Amino acid sequence: MANTRYKDVLLKAGKHTGKIAKAELTTSQYCQNNKNPNGDCLSVWVDVYNTYNERKRLFDNIPVNNLLKLNELTDSLALAPCSSASEIVERYDLEGQTVGVIVDVYTSKAGKKSNIVRSYDSLKEETFETSKDEYDDIPF
Secondary structure (H helix, E strand, C coil): CCCCCHHHHCCCEEEEEEEEEEEEEEEEEHEEECEEEEEEEEEEEEEEEECHHHHHEEEEEECCCCCCHHHHHHCCCCCCCCCCCCHHHHHCCCCCCCCEEEEEEECCCCCCCEEEEEEEECCCCCCCCHHHHCCCCCCC
């Protein structure tokens, strides 16, 4: 295994599997807006390992008013949806949970590339099973 710090690893864009290292309510200036003036957010740290077993730690601050992304997180963990970030923290122990993350590669104005969490996704593969008889009565 290479002696690589997690910051030096760049993951390919796409779906990855990670483990939640930390999840807590906090504030971030990047989450401030008219509906969230304090910048309250759910800070989620996700550790993802590449094919060389090098760790990349992804930091995701989900604004408390972004219920879509908050519930993407709970859905990816096969947990019931919640109405707030504080409800997620109160109901569930997220640390150590395995989660599906959709990762993007971000390039800063200075040209430095890094990874960001675009969204969360289920680890289960979606399959649709139908029986042949189900379509027998459809006139085509």
